[in-house]
Structure formats: structure tokens, C-alpha cells
Amino acid sequence: MTSVPRIQLNDGHSIPQLGFGVFKVDPHETVRIVSDALEVGYRHIDTARIYGNEAGVGTALAESGIPREELFITTKLWNTDHGTQSAFDAFDASLERLGLDEVDLYLIHWPSPKGDRYVEAWKALEQIRESGRARSIGVSNFLVPHLERLLAETDVVPAVDQIELHPAHQQPATAAFAEQHGIAIEAWGPLGQGKYPLFDVPEIADAAEAHGKSPAQVVIRWHLQRGHIVFPKSNRRERMAENFDVFDFELSDAEVQAITALEREGRVGSHPADVD
Numbered sequence: 592m593t594s595v596p597r598i599q600l601n602d603g604h605s606i607p608q609l610g611f612g613v614f615k616v617d618p619h620e621t622v623r624i625v626s627d628a629l630e631v632g633y634r635h636i637d638t639a640r641i642y643g644n645e646a647g648v649g650t651a652l653a654e655s656g657i658p659r660e661e662l663f664i665t666t667k668l669w670n671t672d673h674g675t676q677s678a679f680d681a682f683d684a685s686l687e688r689l690g691l692d693e694v695d696l697y698l699i700h701w702p703s704p705k706g707d708r709y710v711e712a713w714k715a716l717e718q719i720r721e722s723g724r725a726r727s728i729g730v731s732n733f734l735v736p737h738l739e740r741l742l743a744e745t746d747v748v749p750a751v752d753q754i755e756l757h758p759a760h761q762q763p764a765t766a767a768f769a770e771q772h773g774i775a776i777e778a779w780g781p782l783g784q785g786k787y788p789l790f791d792v793p794e795i796a797d798a799a800e801a802h803g804k805s806p807a808q809v810v811i812r813w814h815l816q817r818g819h820i821v822f823p824k825s826n827r828r829e830r831m832a833e834n835f836d837v838f839d840f841e842l843s844d845a846e847v848q849a850i851t852a853l854e855r856e857g858r859v860g861s862h863p864a865d866v867d
């Protein structure tokens with residue numbers, strides 16, 4: 592069994608650096624897809640209330656028979672639930688759908704700045720953590736001003752910030768701020784969601800050829816060597832296995848730097864200011 596490295600979080604817990612994400616995984620197919628991912632070897636699953644597939648994730652986890660302590664499960668609070676009581680209720684409902692007594696990581700999905708209740712939501716997450724039902728708490732899609740406000744107005748520093756991050760869009764300002772404050776970076780859309788021709792870029796294709804690996808494996812390896820936590824998604828078992836088979840080679844410093852130099856503010860997802 593492949594041993595996935597763990598990243599130490601600022602609250603004393605740790606997280607498997609490579610996991611499996613289920614954004615856009617059809618609820619009707621979730622049990623099959625997550626069961627495949629668990630069989631391939633993934634033990635860290637990233638879901639969210641808004642994905643509509645927490646129940647399928649929970650069924651796959653239960654059917655797998657894998658001991659709870661070997662699993663790392665993340666879910667997220669949706670934007671319409673930032674009020675204190677709504678956050679508590681949404682969290683309870685997520686646990687219920689997942690069939691779990693606790694999650695390993697609970698995130699505020701987006702700052703949703705127009706509603707301007709993310710500080711209130713964060714205080715609710717602090718209480719949820721205090722209750723022991725979320726071992727770690729963090730945020731997603733928070734930019735520097737949102738993080739600054741949490742640091743100024745609340746007690747707990749987020750364990751992670753889950754942001755869009757891939758070679759064309761690396762969010763250097765947010766990543767640097769996070770590093771400075773001990774907030775681990777989770778890279779969503781690590782493969783650019785398949786929305787730009789990432790794998791044809793010579794810096795990636797050449798490294799893939801040099802190591803006898805696929806371009807996707809090179810990009811995942813680049814994330815791991817940069818210290819990001821990643822959970823690439825695929826519905827196809829052979830790609831799940833390919834994306835997990837990244838621990839038998841290492842990119843050189845020059846290869847990592849060449850891929851890092853591909854930054855061009857090439858966001859493929861939504862801007863956090865626009866999501867409500």
C-alpha cells in the first residue's frame with residue numbers, strides 16, 4: 592500500500608497530502624466512484640454540502656470497512672449558511688449525510704463578501720471545533736483581506752486555505768500570506784479542471800517524457816514538491832490510479848522552477864468576490 596506523506600497542520604493534526612476530490616461527481620455515481628478511489632488507495636476525500644454527494648461519500652466509506660482513523664474527510668459550509676445557527680444546523684446535516692460522528696476538516700466554502708457574514712460563520716466553526724466534531728477547521732477561497740480580518744477579529748487561525756491553484760494560477764500573494772501565518776495551502780483545480788491545455792505545455796510535457804510519467808503525474812508531483820495539499824478528481828478508475836502513482840519519482844529543482852514560472856493569473860474558476 593502506497594504511503595501518502597502527511598502535512599502537519601497548525602493545530603497539531605495532520606492531513607494526507609494527496610486525496611480525492613468529488614466536485615461534479617454525480618450523486619448517483621458517487622458510491623461507485625468513491626469506492627473505486629478507496630480501492631485505489633485514497634484515504635482523504637474532499638466533498639462539500641453544495642456538491643450534493645455527501646450521502647454517497649458516506650455510503651462508500653461505510654461499505655469500504657476501512658477503519659475511521661485511517662480516513663480523512665473534509666466537507667464545507669455553503670454560503671447561505673453563514674449565520675451562527677444556520678452553520679450549526681448545516682454542520683449537523685452534513686455529518687448526518689456522511690454518516691459520521693466527526694469530520695477531520697470543516698471549511699467555510701467561500702467568503703461570500705457581499706453577505707459579509709464570514710466572521711460570524713468562522714466563530715461558529717470555532718465552536719464546532721471546540722465540541723470535538725470537527726478536528727480541524729479552515730477556509731476556502733479566502734484572499735488576503737479575508738484572512739486578515741479573521742486573524743484580527745477571531746481566536747483560531749485557519750488550519751488551511753483551499754484556493755484555486757495550478758501552474759497558470761498560483762495566487763502568490765495569498766500563498767505567501769498563508770505561509771507566513773502557518774496556514775496550509777490546499778490547491779483546488781490542481782489540474783486546471785481540464786479547462787486549459789496544461790498538459791501540452793513544453794515544461795510539463797518534457798518533464799513527463801524525462802521521467803517516463805504522464806503530464807498529469809508531473810503536475811501533481813509539482814504540487815507535492817511545492818508543499819500543496821491536493822485532491823485531483825476523476826470519474827475514471829485508471830486516472831484515479833494514475834493520479835495516485837506519483838511517489839516513485841522526483842522533479843529536479845530546475846523542473847519545479849520551470850513549472851512555477853508558468854504563472855500567468857490564468858484563473859479557470861470563479862473569483863471569490865463574485866460568489867454569493
Ligand code: NAD
Binds near residue numbers: 779785833834
Ligand atoms: P481538477 O483540476 O482535479 O480537474 C479534474 C479534471 O481533470 C477531470 O474532470 C478530468 O477532466 C481531468 N483529469 C483528471 N485526471 C486526469 C489525468 N490523469 N489525465 C488527464 N486528465 C485528467 O479539478 P477539480 O475537480 O475542480 O478540483 C479538485 C477538487 O478540488 C474537487 O473535486 C473539489 O474537491 C475541490 N474543489 C474545491 C473548490 C472550492 O471552491 N473550494 C472548487 C473546485 C474544486
